[in-house]
Amino acid sequence: xxxxxxxxxxxxxPAPADRGGSGGTAPAxxxxxxxxxxxxxxxxxxxxxxxxREPLTLDDFARLARGQLPAATWDFIAGxxxxxxxxxxxxxxxxxxxxxxxxxxxxxxxxxSVEVLGSRWPAPVGIAPVAYHGLAxxxxxxxxxxxxxxxxxxxxxxxxxxxxxxxxxxxASAPLWLQLYCFRDHETTLGLARRARDSGYQALVLTVDxxxxxxxxxxxxxxxxxxxxxxxxxxxxxxxxxxxTPGAHSRLAFDRRLDWSFVARLGAASGLPVLAKGVLTAPxxxxxxxxxxxxxxxxxxxxxxxxxxxxxxxxxPEVVSAVRGRCPVxxxxxxxxxxxxxxxLALGARAVLVGRPALYALAVxxxxxxxxxxxLLTEDFADTMVLTGHAATGTIGPDTLAPPHHAPxxxxxxxxxxxxxxxxxxHG
Numbered sequence: 146x147x148x149x150x151x152x153x154x155x156x157x158x159p160a161p162a163d164r165g166g167s168g169g170t171a172p173a174x175x176x177x178x179x180x181x182x183x184x185x186x187x188x189x190x191x192x193x194x195x196x197x198r199e200p201l202t203l204d205d206f207a208r209l210a211r212g213q214l215p216a217a218t219w220d221f222i223a224g225x226x227x228x229x230x231x232x233x234x235x236x237x238x239x240x241x242x243x244x245x246x247x248x249x250x251x252x253x254x255x256x257x258s259v260e261v262l263g264s265r266w267p268a269p270v271g272i273a274p275v276a277y278h279g280l281a282x283x284x285x286x287x288x289x290x291x292x293x294x295x296x297x298x299x300x301x302x303x304x305x306x307x308x309x310x311x312x313x314x315x316x317a318s319a320p321l322w323l324q325l326y327c328f329r330d331h332e333t334t335l336g337l338a339r340r341a342r343d344s345g346y347q348a349l350v351l352t353v354d355x356x357x358x359x360x361x362x363x364x365x366x367x368x369x370x371x372x373x374x375x376x377x378x379x380x381x382x383x384x385x386x387x388x389x390t391p392g393a394h395s396r397l398a399f400d401r402r403l404d405w406s407f408v409a410r411l412g413a414a415s416g417l418p419v420l421a422k423g424v425l426t427a428p429x430x431x432x433x434x435x436x437x438x439x440x441x442x443x444x445x446x447x448x449x450x451x452x453x454x455x456x457x458x459x460x461x462p463e464v465v466s467a468v469r470g471r472c473p474v475x476x477x478x479x480x481x482x483x484x485x486x487x488x489x490l491a492l493g494a495r496a497v498l499v500g501r502p503a504l505y506a507l508a509v510x511x512x513x514x515x516x517x518x519x520x521l522l523t524e525d526f527a528d529t530m531v532l533t534g535h536a537a538t539g540t541i542g543p544d545t546l547a548p549p550h551h552a553p554x555x556x557x558x559x560x561x562x563x564x565x566x567x568x569x570x571x572h573g
Contacts, residue, residue, distance in 0.1 A: 191338035199517070200509065203481045203502045206518055210281070210505035217367040218280050222336055222504055226359030227452025230451075231445050234456040235479030242458075242488045247534025255530040256537040257523065259496055261473055262348055262418055262439060264320050267297040268523040269490060269538060273447075273477045273500035274324035274350065274422075276305035276391070280374045281508035287316035289503055294318030296523070300500065304337065305377045305388070312378075314344040322348040324422065325411070326355060326395075327403045333384045339414035340379070347418075349411055350442065353433070354423025356401040358392050359450040365392075378519040405436035412437065420475075423450075425460040427467035434471050440495075441468060443476045447500055458489065464491030483525030490538060491545040 200206045211219050225232030259269040272293055279285040286300075286308045290474045293300045299320040302313050314321060323341040325336050338349055363369075377388050387394045404465045418439030424430050425445060433441055443461050445454045457478035465474050476489045477498040489497050499522070506518035535541050 157182060173366045200506075200514075201521070203499075203505075203518060203522065206502060206505040206509055206514070210508040213508045214281070217364075217369050220363035220367055221361075221369050222275075222280065222376035222501060223447035224361055225452065226361055226450055227450065229448060231456065232448030233452045234459075235445070235448055236481065238255055238456040238458045239479050239481070239485045239488060242484070244484060244487065244529070244533055245545055245547050246532055250531060250534040250536075252531045252534070252536045255527050255535060257527050257530065259538050261299075261496055264299075264347065266299065266320075266496060266527060269486060269494075269496035270519065270523055270526070271299040271320075271475075271496060272301060272496045272503045272519075273444075273498035274303040274352075275500045275504055276303045276377075277307045277371060277375050278504060279307040279505060280371070281504040282511050284507075284511055286313045288512040289507055289515050290314075290317040290321065292512040293519065295516055296519050299517055302346075304379065305391075307375050307378055310337070310340050310346070311344050312343075314346065320348075321346045322350050322420070324350040324352060326352055327400045327407055328384045328398050329400045331400070331407075331410070333380070335384075335414040337379060337408065338411050338417065340570075342415045342555040344500050348420060348439065349415060349417050350420045350422045351408065351411060352423055352446075353403075353421045353429075354425075354444070354450050355395070355399065356403070357399055358395040359452065361392065361448070361449060403453055405432050408433075408436040408438055422477075425455060425457070425462055427463050430464045430467035434468060438472060440473045440475060442498065443474060443494070445478055447478055458492065461489065461492045461494060480522075483522060483527070483529040485540060486522070486526045486536075487529045487533065488546065490541045491543055514522075 185454050200209060207223075214222070257268040259266050272289060278289055282288060286302060286306045290300050290302075290313050294317045297319050299322060300313075301322045301324050302316065303324050304326050306313065312321065323337065323346050325334055325337060341349065355428065371391070373389070377385050380388065384398055387397060408419050408421070419437075420439045420440035420442055421433040421436075422442035423446060424433055424441045425443060430441060441464060443457050443464050445451070445457055445460075456478050461474070461476055468474055473495040474492040474493060475496050475498060477500060480486060480489065480497045480499050481502070486497050502518055502522075503515055506514040508514070510517065530536075530538070530541070533545050534542075535545070
């Protein structure tokens, strides 16, 4: 991976605003649905002219996207379930991690690549499944696929994509996976799996934590509905009916009787490996492996399902221990920096997925914005590898993290508490 000069973040840049909702704290949308101004792509060093502030962090993209998007759309993307405790915890737990630096590591350029399901990824980062990219930018999922493909990084396409599986595949040049919900009409789900296979997708990701979507108070207060021009392009009939209101639709359309036997049915129908997304405990990890999954994604649905569920980084060691190397374990939820990526790998993840940051970057700059966001994250990860003494991802382990309980006792005056992470910078 090539290195680049990085610019430090401006300390006067405002943090993303406090979380929104119907209480009026979210700013009004500045305008219509036209495409935003482009953001320079490529190296994090950028190429902007004098006086132009490019995003330097994933949080910068969130702040800028909030100014671009209608308030109710921002809340739909950024919000979580219930009181949003799990949403906040995803980032807070990463924020509490401390890394052990290495002096004079002697590393010129680290090898940031990893192998996942037989594919070599240039970095342990992919884009998580998120519905309706057209909410962020009219170019939608094809733009996201093109940006990820330009860097060789994978995209997991949502069941609720606003563009057809085939159109997204045409724009992609890196691995594509398809995320699936199981509908009451199982043939709908099995048909999507076969279409994915025929379009060159490399894996299926079965969401296992969503018999229906969580109670998302922001959307209820806003009366949110997906705009009429944005539709689930890959669904028809009863599976698509009422999809403009996602919460109500999920209670009618999703099969609550779904069990682990469906993993084998998906695999048999498609011939593709099947991963389980939404595993947070050892018993579920054991059940997933017994069902024949090819991988597990430790995920709490970006804090959008069970409020009070553990943060994904908290759950990761338990799942990794239960899996015992029988399949790769990935993680999504709360990843915002290269240090976060490294922390997840140190605790046993093979790779991470980011969701909301992709939509924020898409809103700010289309495909170029997504490419820049991924570049910032992967270059930050490469820097963090060097500073912690790792020439390759395979050497990253728990000894890279400083155990917080080994901190020396504090005998001086009280120190100011570390600010809590902003709660709108959510999801993987």
